[in-house]
Amino acid sequence: MLLALFLILVAGSAQAAGLVVDHTSVGTFATIPQSAFTAARQKTVAWYTHTSHGSQLYQGLTMLADEGYAIPPGFTDNYDTDLGNANWDTLTRTWLDAHPAATLVMWSWCGQLSWMSDAEVDAYLAKMQALETEYPGVDFVYMTGHLDGSGPSGTLYENNDRIRAFCRTNGKVLFDFADIESYNPDGTYFPDGSDACEWCQTWCEGHTCPTNCTTSYGDCAHSHCFNCYRxxxxxxxxxxxxxxxxxxxxxPVNATLLLLE
Incomplete structure (x- = not known):
C-alpha cells in the first residue's frame, strides 16, 4: 500500500514538473534501454510540422535510423510551414480531428523569435494552452527558437527565456532547440553561437563523430551534421x-515521499 501511494504521488508530480529536453538530455541518449525505444515506436502518433531549421530534428532521427534506431512508424514529418504561420493552431486542430489516435504535436520556429515582441510570444503560449485544453490526450511540445548569434543581450535570448520560464512554471513539455545548440558534449557553453553550430566543426576535428556525419551543410539544413545528430x-x-x-x-523534481508510521 505504501509503495502504491508513493507511485501515485510520483506520477502526479512528474506531470506537474513537466519535461524539459535540452543538451543534458542528449548525453542521456546512450542510457535509453531497448524497451523504451520499443515503447516509443508503439505509442508515438506524432505530427511534427516545420520548415528548414526544424528539419534538423528529423534529419537527426534519419541519421540515427542508419545506426539501427528505426523512426516510430507513427511519426509524421510535415515539412510544410512553421510557427510563423498565423493559422498554425487551426491547422493543428484540423489534423488532430482527422487523427483521433494522435499522442503528440510539435511545431518548430524558423527565425521569428529573433524579432517577436513579448505580446506575440505570449500569444503563442496562449494558443498552446488552448490546444492542450481542447485535446487533453495529446502532448503538445513547446519549442525555443534556433540561435542567431545575438547572444544573451539579443531579443532571441529574451524570448527563449520567456518560453522556458513559462514551461517550467506551468509544467509543460519543452524541446529547448537553442539550448542543445549552445553546449558541446563536454558541457562547454557557447552563448554567442548561431544555428550553424560553429563549435561542431571544431569538435568533430578533435573527436570521433558519427560516420554518417561528413559535411558541414549537407542534409543538415543551415548547420553542421553533428548538430542534427544531437x-x-x-x-x-x-x-x-x-x-x-x-x-x-x-x-521527478517535485516528488514527495509519504512516510507512514
Missing amino acids: KGQATWYLLAKLAGWNPAGTV
Missing part, C-alpha cells in the same frame, strides 16, 4: 520519456 538524440529522449521511460534511480 537533436535527433534529444528527440528520442523526448519520445522515450513521453512513452513512459523513467531513468533508473531518478525521481
Whole structure:
C-alpha cells in the first residue's frame, strides 16, 4: 500500500514538473534501454510540422535510423510551414480531428523569435494552452527558437527565456532547440553561437563523430551534421520519456515521499 501511494504521488508530480529536453538530455541518449525505444515506436502518433531549421530534428532521427534506431512508424514529418504561420493552431486542430489516435504535436520556429515582441510570444503560449485544453490526450511540445548569434543581450535570448520560464512554471513539455545548440558534449557553453553550430566543426576535428556525419551543410539544413545528430538524440529522449521511460534511480523534481508510521 505504501509503495502504491508513493507511485501515485510520483506520477502526479512528474506531470506537474513537466519535461524539459535540452543538451543534458542528449548525453542521456546512450542510457535509453531497448524497451523504451520499443515503447516509443508503439505509442508515438506524432505530427511534427516545420520548415528548414526544424528539419534538423528529423534529419537527426534519419541519421540515427542508419545506426539501427528505426523512426516510430507513427511519426509524421510535415515539412510544410512553421510557427510563423498565423493559422498554425487551426491547422493543428484540423489534423488532430482527422487523427483521433494522435499522442503528440510539435511545431518548430524558423527565425521569428529573433524579432517577436513579448505580446506575440505570449500569444503563442496562449494558443498552446488552448490546444492542450481542447485535446487533453495529446502532448503538445513547446519549442525555443534556433540561435542567431545575438547572444544573451539579443531579443532571441529574451524570448527563449520567456518560453522556458513559462514551461517550467506551468509544467509543460519543452524541446529547448537553442539550448542543445549552445553546449558541446563536454558541457562547454557557447552563448554567442548561431544555428550553424560553429563549435561542431571544431569538435568533430578533435573527436570521433558519427560516420554518417561528413559535411558541414549537407542534409543538415543551415548547420553542421553533428548538430542534427544531437537533436535527433534529444528527440528520442523526448519520445522515450513521453512513452513512459523513467531513468533508473531518478525521481521527478517535485516528488514527495509519504512516510507512514
